[in-house]
Amino acid sequence: MERWLCPSGGAWLLVAARALLQLLRADLRLDRPLLAALVLLATLDWLCQRLLPPLAALAVVAAAGWIALSCLARQPRLPVATRAVLITGCDSGFGKEAAKKLDAMGFTVLATVLDLDSPGALELRACCSPHLKLLQMDLTKPADISHALEFTKAHTTSTGLWGLVNNAGINDVVADAELSPVAMFRSCMEVNFFGTLQLTKGLLPLLRHSSGRIVTVGSPAGDMPYPCLAAYGTSKAAILLLMDVFDCELLPWGVKVSVIQPGCFKTESVQNVGHWERRKHLLLANLPQELLQAYGEDYVEHSHRQFLHSLSLALPDLNPVVDAIIDALLAAQPRRRYYPGRGLGLMYFIHHYLPEGLRRRFLQTFFISPCLPRALWPGQPSRTPTQDAVQDPDPNLGPSPMEAQ
Template sequence: MDDYTLPFWIYLCVLTMFVGGAMKKILASHLSTAPTLVAWLGATVLVERLWAFCLPAVLLLTLLGLTCCIYSATRTGPPSTNLPAHGKAVFITGCDSGFGKAAAKRLDTLGFEVFATVLDLSGEGARELQRTCSPRLTLLQVDITQPQQVQQALLDTKAVLGLRGLWALVNNAGVCVNFGDAELSLMSNFRGCMEVNFFGTLNVTKTLLPLLRQAKGRIITISSPAGDQPFPCLAAYGASKAALNLFIDTLHHELEPWGVRVSTILPAAYKTGQSSNHAYWEQQHKQLLQSLSPALVEDYGEDYINETKELFQSHASQANPDVTPVIDTIVQALLSPQPQVRYFAGPGVGLMYFIHSYCPYSLSNLFLQKLFMKKKLMPRALRKQSGFDLNLSLHNNNNNNEEEEEEKLK
């Protein structure tokens, strides 16, 4: 062992940390592969490097396998007792439909005191909540982009709670108002996404924080993988979620001394809100074409823009209508004695983050393109350029052939 240099030891330590981190990431990624199998695959990499130490391979594998089995047993063992829901008040934004409405109904059933915000108190979603939920549920008409309405919601909530604090805030309200390349996305779309997804959520969170600190409660935010990974044609939405993710991650550190737990839920693709409304997509598409300059429409082509709309509609139609995994995750984050900082809700999200974290960028980017936007058309200007280059190449080849023929005749 005296023959090994300091750089080798450093390399070995770095490799060990990387493999250990990769194993931990895989085991936490909700992949279908058995955790013990993945752990043993990681162990073989360590064995290959540690063989130089002349350590008995069987002993080493036995120790590593035992460690992985113990870790796996602790993960699959009996769950810790959840906290009681009775007497706990939860404030949920965006309950007109989707995750918010389903969460309000589930939490009311479990015995929570729910404050559910809706955009329209006379809308279908609000009427359904009034019809199906207990008297414990309080409906509040709130547009989270309007500070006065958020302040009024605070006063209404305090009037019901009295001297009690607020156990949890579920930041669910969000919007995706654009589709298409960043250059084709209107500035109003970027601002609209930021106003709702970031500034609106920021305002609600800051407004309710005194009540949350009083109860040593929790903040649970429904975000999106688009805030961490560059999904094609979702620049406006992704940028707003990226800002939101950083804000929530910062709160996690800042509120820890206060006893407030902060969690982010990253769901897979589900049918929520306007995602399956074809009339909505057609209206957005028409508005986009009317707002773009003729030069941009000429460069990209109406067929290219139309293909993007159709791909979005296809992706939305294939999304899962059953939002149960997300609602189950919200309940887990609310009642777990030790809630996680981040939750992956739905199939494929853990795998996506693993590829994003550990694979080369080119592979991660290819994975996103194949998973999300399988575009076949190039922008019109690029198609013209490719055709021009091809014609120029054929012309040059013909000229070269003619010159060769002339040389042979001479």
């Protein structure tokens, strides 16, 4: 009883009353984020009681609890009405599932695919309403993007364009930056950055007119130095910064910009082990001899096995990402960043607050553990860099066709 009569006990009563009210209104869910917030609040209460005067402790705990409940409260959503949205990369994965769910909600969905006869395109035709329109588009081809812009304008004359979901992207090489062809860096940038940039800029007049939404599927690899994802990660870092720029510049127009940073989910491309095997063999076949001798085939094989192991732990349910996309499109005040997936909160905490050495070890342990290159094995003779060392791997090791995320 004495516990609840102390000042901080009064703060807990205030927090409990608001939480109960929000639960009754369905503005709050009894889930892990709420439980985690209560644990952190209890820790803060314990510290405040030992470090602050009673009234100061009351103010801090009450304010922290109020802010936490405000952040956890569900944002009111806008009506779907006749809103239209363009989604890229709908052949598979997040794009296909988002297109299906948005169509079921009543959106007019314009879904781009690489191939109008792909299994994903055929599935969308079979299970979605006539309001969903399929469009072939390759983000590496300016003519395709120009056609998509005209197609979008023609199909949104009565409704306007409410949202753009930039989902399409590629990643076709898993290797150290030195082993990854420069051509692969360029290919990732062409799809993940330049193609997305061109499409987004072309649709901005429509989005400004509707004060609509831009939602882009990024990756934690664009925030953190994931081992063996240099080409993919740098392209995602570029698009993340671009979206932050758009967020600032489009604020006066009422356009809201969100980025989805998903963890590892079992999309079709993730589950395609044969694809990753072929890319590994192509990488090994085209590595300059000096690089192959310096790193060794065992090094590449080790990275490949570690990568496949991490993919085997991917989450099968894509709904958290799809729900984040929907919230970014319809929430009255959408978040600038969404982090659907397991363990991302811990990863970002480590990345932002722990020393660099611990951050690096965590990523290596979580994703691809370190392996010593062959030239650094004990007893190996010292090597003098040759001309081959500065040559890029065969430019013919280009990417396979663009895959949806």
